[in-house]
Amino acid sequence: MADISVGEALAAADAELGMVPDDKPRSMARRVWDVFAENKLAMAGVAFVVFIVLFCFVGPLIYHTNQVNTNLDLTLCTPSGQHLLGCNELGYDQLGRLMVGGQTSLEVGLAAAAVAVLFGTLYGAISGFIGGPVDAIMMRIVDAGLSLPYLMVIIILAVIFHPNTAVMILVIAFFYWFAVARLVRGETLSLRTREYVQAVRVIGGRPLRSVVRHIVPNAIGTIIVQGTFAVADSILILSGLGFLGLGVAPPATDWGSMLSGGLTYIQGGNYWWLIYPPGIAIILTCISFNFIGDALRDAFETRLQRR
Amino acid sequence: MALLQIEDLRTHIQLKEGVVHAVDGVSFHVDEGETLGVVGESGCGKTMTALSIMNLLPVGGHIVGGSITLGGRDLTKLDAAAMRKVRGDDIGMIFQDPLSSLNPTHTVGAQIAEAVLLHRDVSKEEAWERAVEVLDLVGLPQARERIKEYPHQFSGGMRQRVMIAMALACEPKLLIADEPTTALDVTIQKQILELIDSLRERLGMAVILVTHDLGVIAGRADRVAVMYAGRIVETTGTEPLYENPRHPYTEALFHALPEKSAETRERLYSIPGAPPDLVRPPHGCRFAARCRYVQDRCRAEDPLLAGETTAHTYACFFPVGVREKTVAGQLVTVEPTESDETAAVEIPVGGQVVLSAKDLVKDFPVTRGALMRRKVGTVSAVAGVSFDIRHGETLGLVGESGCGKTTIGRMLVGLETPTAGMIRFGDKDLAKSTGREYRRERRQIQYMFQDSYASLDPRMRAGTILREPLIVQGMGSRREQYAKVKEMLGKVGLPASWTERYPHEFSGGQRQRLGFARALMLDPQLIVADEPVSALDVSIQAQVLNMMRDLQREMGLTYLFISHDLSVVRYLSNHIGVMYLGKLVEIGTADEVYLRPAHPYTKGLIESAPTADPEAERTKVNEGITGELPSAIHPPSGCRFRTRCPLAQEICATVEPELKPYGVANHLAACHFALQPPVPVPAAPAAEQVP
Secondary structure: OOOOOHHHHHHHHHHHOOOOOOOOOOOHHHHHHHHHHHOHHHHHHHHHHHHHHHHHHOHHHHOOOOOOOOOHHHOOOOOOOOOOOOEOOOOOEHHHHHHHHHHHHHHHHHHHHHHHHHHHHHHHHHHHHHOHHHHHHHHHHHHHHHOOOHHHHHHHHHHHOOOOHHHHHHHHHHHHHHHHHHHHHHHHHHHHOOHHHHHHHHOOOOHHHHHHHHHHHHHHHHHHHHHHHHHHHHHHHHHHHHHOOOOOOOOOOOHHHHHHHHHOOOOOOOOHHHHHHHHHHHHHHHHHHHHHHHHHHHHOOHHHOOO | OOOEEEEEEEEEEEEOOEEEEEEEEEEEEEOOOOEEEEEOOOOOOHHHHHHHHHOOOOOOEEEEEEEEEEOOEEHHHOOHHHHHHHEOOOEEEEOOOHHHHOOOOOOHHHHHHHHHHHHOOOOHHHHHHHHHHHHHHOOOOOHHHHOOOOHHHOOHHHHHHHHHHHHHOOOOOEEEEEOOOOOOOHHHHHHHHHHHHHHHHHHOOEEEEEOOOHHHHHHHOOEEEEEEOOEEEEEEEHHHHHHOOOOHHHHHHHHOOHHHHOOOOEOOOOOOOOOOOOOOOOOOOOOHHHOOOOOHHHHHOOOOOEEEEOOEEEOOOOOOOOOOOOOOOOOOOOOOOOOOOOOEOOOOOOOOEEEEEEEEEEEEEEEEOOOOOEEEEEEEEEEEEEEEEEOOOEEEEEOOOOOOHHHHHHHHOOOOOOOEEEEEEOOEEOOOOOHHHHHHHHHHEEEEOOOHHHHOOOOOOHHHHHHHHHHHHOOOOHHHHHHHHHHHHHHOOOOHHHHHOOHHHOOHHHHHHHHHHHHHOOOOOEEEEEOOOOOOOHHHHHHHHHHHHHHHHHHOOEEEEEOOOHHHHHHHOOEEEEEEOOEEEEEEEHHHHHHOOOOHHHHHHHHHOOOOOHHHHHOOOOOOOOOOOOOOOOOOOOOOOHHHOOOOOHHHHHOOOOOEEEOOOOOEEOOOOOOOOEOOOOOOOHHHOOO
16 A cells, blocks of 8 residues: 555545546536426427527518508408418508517517626626625615616606617616616625635635636526526517507517507407417517526526536 | 334335435334434435335335334335324434424424324313423423524524424334434534433333434444445444444444544545445445455345344355354455555654744624614634644644634634734734735635535536636646646546546545645645535545545645544644634643543543444443533633533632643643643742642
8 A cells, every 4th residue: 555645545446436437528518508408398499589580580581571661552451372461550561570570579688688687797796796885885776776667767768769779778778687786696695605705715816806707607597597587578578668659660660569559450350460470479489588598597507417 | 022113125216317226125123112223324225214214205205115014003004194193193203404394483382382283182282381391301491481482592402402302292102313413513412312312211212313423323222223325234232233343334434433543543444435326226235346355256146134143134245353153164254355554654743833823813793784784792703812833733623613613714714804813824924914915825824625515616627626726826837737736636536637527526525635636736834624524424534534644744734624523633633722612722732632631621522522332432421511502792701611611610700711731741721620730830939839
């Protein structure tokens, strides 16, 4: 025993027991994907999101329609070979309109979520890491923001500004980041006391290193999951605004505005193509993002990542 | 007839990746009024056996074969309703963690009364009366007043007493205690074990004591069953088992205990590896892969539980130890297949002083309010502690939880700032330095955390974790850093190719070795190790202790070793410091403190710690320390230990004792009525000394 070192003896003991797995270690992304792929609903969600993105952005290249000028000859025409989903009250082709409206909904949803999550994460992480009175003041601001009645503020904004896509993104992001900030701050508070964050201090590291190398990577799961839900919520908020007539200005449209336009004719006859396509698109898109978010939450849970 | 008879019990747990054969053909019996000890490493099926008896298996678990006969009834054949009547009425159970086993939203009285109301046809008043009665029985002071309190208002030890009271409320015939004292301090552990013992005698019930600690079993159990990989591998009376273990696994468990080698300081025997995966149990003897006496036959055939006498059975073809009876037939003498790792290790003593702490004080403010934090009091965590650590030696700090030993370690590594005092390291005072210079200085003192899982970033690969200290300190080029990582991995026995792995891919012992490698990366002069082995099984613990000691010799390391476990501290340390409620009450060389304690607290700690020696354990009745650690917000006046001290007198409440030399050189203790004769003060004339 004297001629071999401690390390060699320990390694030999492990090897004898088959405690030295020989398979290649998998990357983090790979392990997240393995857990994620087990969730069938989430995979269906991913498939639908891919489909709807292709439908909205590639679809118009194949299915040409006029979405700029109204055509009153075609007002409320029924679905036919030329107009697969018929036309609306102004003679726009409904299928083409679904694509154009979807572009707005998806763009606003994704962009608003990104802005809200980025800003909220930064704000929450700073507040949680500094702590003390600074944290208390920063969080009271968030509380105040969360208590604002957003519909009222948006109505005022809609009067002041001409509501286009950029304005909608900023408005939705402005009302969404509060929730993200609060979540990330809570996560930071718990991560800050973890022993591996303390270990950075033992080796002489600065606070910034703790935040960038340890706290943010460990909160990334929460942030990504929250981001996914934020997309669904933003699409829903935009639809709600559009439904109230506060969406983007014509001739641009979004799914909520389309729903609102169709509602006028709900009692006048069987104009199902005005209601169901945008309604179903909103529901399926939001559910898909929610499923993806749920699965991501599991996938980032290290306990569930089998080797 | 036996009270409980288990025959060929098989319990399976259905998981996604397969069926875990958690209990695989276990048979034993428990007689009325007797205590059966069940021991083994974690993952050996001890708890699953206990839960099978109660039919409280986790999701996916079910009994697939065998019988559990309690008082003539087969419990496996009972339906859910009948089983509910058995639970709590015929069988009581105590769990490891008393906090999570009690409902925080109900008073303890309501929870005990609930158990009575479920099983007895009594009024609510009578049930509450019974609750007071059993709380009295388990030694809860002022039971009638405290019955209306909530679990969080009780200390850990008191909560466990409440759990026992609840289990005993209906006077069960059998009490199952699953690691009842693992979460408690040794002093409280002794009190709880004594309580269970005395209640067993008074109520005439049988006890199944499940534990991983051979010391706990030694003084309490009449018989012992050793479990390994879902089976019983050896069972007999307590004395024969401890005197003459026949199964190599039992023997290995004994050899891994640090207390066995504390005096000789021989290397501990560590069982290599971990128990097998019970989804695919190995063919043949399940211990074969870890057994040092393994032969070809062990891997081919499955040994049955048998022995020369029916009183002592073991499942091994080549048993160790001495045959009990001379039965006709040849005696097989067995030699270890590999050489014993028992070369004596010399510990060098007495280098230069590396670190010197002077009158260290740490107060934590107690605050109320969120925005305006008002200070409403202070917790006196460390109150004036001084000690020196010399190069190449190990200073062990022991004491109950809450005594301030961890706070001292955290102050040394810079995780806490001392309220007052000095930490002299080289020519600098670490307590006062700040900023850049301080961060550079940090590399000299490194910290080894208790929980290796929590202290390693789960999102970082092993290589990055080890390289981080070098990056932070700006040491070496990239290539040099990687070379150093490989070197340190080699030193702690991890393959160099594992740099790409994440912490959760390591086993518990391997992870602790990785944590140790990180502490070594900066070539520190001093390593503060805070309870590095207390979360590990005894066999893995031996492996880590051996490694720490070997590397100390190889690299000339200095340790401050913090632990609540005196036998571990004694095994590894040259000097031992004993702490009580923020004060250092005794310090001296390891043997001096352990064999000739001067402070009553040290003596009490030593007596409370269970040893794996049934005879010694049985003669220790009524020693140890009574009561619990007082609050550090209002520490007792004078000597802080006086409230629990058997020798306390008036002076102890008024005058705080100072550290004075006792026995041989460098043995200091702070006590007015020390147990050792004082060393004459050199300055005083000899004539004034009263003989």
